[in-house]
Amino acid sequence: MDNLRLLAVVSGCVWLSGCGGDSQERFGGPTMGSTYSIQYVRTTSAPQPKELQRQVESILSEVDRQMSTYRDDSDIERFNNLPANSCQPVPAPVLHLVRTGEQLSQASDGAFDLTVEPLLNLWGFGPQAREVKVPEAATLAQVRQRVGHQHLRIEGDQLCKDAAVEVDFNSIAAGYAVDRIAERLTELGIHRYLVEATGELKAAGRKLDGSPWRIALEEPRDDQQVAEKIIDVDGFGVSTSGDYRNYFQQDGRRYSHTLDARTGAPITHQLASVTVLHPSALMADGLSTLLLVLGPQQGWDYAEQHRIAAFFVMRDGAGFVTRSNEAFEVLTSVKP
Numbered sequence: 001m002d003n004l005r006l007l008a009v010v011s012g013c014v015w016l017s018g019c020g021g022d023s024q025e026r027f028g029g030p031t032m033g034s035t036y037s038i039q040y041v042r043t044t045s046a047p048q049p050k051e052l053q054r055q056v057e058s059i060l061s062e063v064d065r066q067m068s069t070y071r072d073d074s075d076i077e078r079f080n081n082l083p084a085n086s087c088q089p090v091p092a093p094v095l096h097l098v099r100t101g102e103q104l105s106q107a108s109d110g111a112f113d114l115t116v117e118p119l120l121n122l123w124g125f126g127p128q129a130r131e132v133k134v135p136e137a138a139t140l141a142q143v144r145q146r147v148g149h150q151h152l153r154i155e156g157d158q159l160c161k162d163a164a165v166e167v168d169f170n171s172i173a174a175g176y177a178v179d180r181i182a183e184r185l186t187e188l189g190i191h192r193y194l195v196e197a198t199g200e201l202k203a204a205g206r207k208l209d210g211s212p213w214r215i216a217l218e219e220p221r222d223d224q225q226v227a228e229k230i231i232d233v234d235g236f237g238v239s240t241s242g243d244y245r246n247y248f249q250q251d252g253r254r255y256s257h258t259l260d261a262r263t264g265a266p267i268t269h270q271l272a273s274v275t276v277l278h279p280s281a282l283m284a285d286g287l288s289t290l291l292l293v294l295g296p297q298q299g300w301d302y303a304e305q306h307r308i309a310a311f312f313v314m315r316d317g318a319g320f321v322t323r324s325n326e327a328f329e330v331l332t333s334v335k336p
């Protein structure tokens with residue numbers, strides 16, 4: 001996914017024992033072109049770690065099979081390959097994410113849009129990209145005709161389009177997967193966990209020793225990993241979106257992979273990254289991208305208006321300045 005990796009501050013042990021037979025377990029592996037990791041406190045009634053890993057990887061495989069733009073046989077890529085004025089039956093989770101994308105698109109006046117895949121390919125950042133370069137104005141104008149959430153509609157269990165749009169779930173699919181895994185853990189009686197998939201996170205409860213799950217937010221640098229801020233997480237998802245690590249330079253200008261659907265071009269403002277905390281990892285995932293696209297002032301105003309817990313990192317010369325709102329500070333304040 002396009003979001004940045006958040007660093008979990010954890011013990012180096014993969015298994016810890018506690019009172020009453022409880023233990024702290026950890027497992028992980030590859031997923032969706034990146035990795036996932038699960039840490040949790042296992043009670044004696046919970047499934048064995050290998051069985052739980054099987055269930056988690058089943059969820060991740062389902063998400064990849066339905067929503068990946070990097071495999072031709074996924075549900076969304078089969079839809080993307082259809083011409084204009086076509087419909088295709090798709091699974092309910094795909095429709096759920098389309099509706100979420102519509103909500104975010106309308107809320108941002110079109111700055112956030114799930115149909116930017118043709119633009120990503122044109123600028124060299126998408127799954128079908130051929131060359132990383134600034135496109136010709138005429139070509140950009142032509143491709144923009146194939147972008148816009150208004151070209152999508154849902155009819156029953158079918159997703160339809162009136163233009164040759166292509167849907168890209170990379171800004172929300174990982175958050176959705178994290179929510180699905182967290183829900184499954186809760187169903188199995190596991191209420192103390194840290195779930196991470198491709199950098200999206202959700203945590204609940206505390207570790208076996210009673211300490212909180214702690215997350216290090218990275219400084220937006222492309223040369224090394226440096227912790228900008230460390231927060232305690234309990235009961236919410238965490239997502240950071242940034243304009244670095246995936247970019248190119250041409251004629252002395254820097255072009256990020258984060259596109260503003262309203263202009264069809266990469267963002268050019270000084271907001272380098274945004275971290276959002278939200279009870280839903282799906283919404284944290286989408287909102288972090290939305291705020292990043294809107295920029296340092298418009299994004300800040302949007303977060304304040306909608307009471308979104310957000311942490312902004314802006315470029316300032318050769319360094320960075322940070323800004324967090326009251327909603328963010330309340331959620332990350334030290335608790336006994």
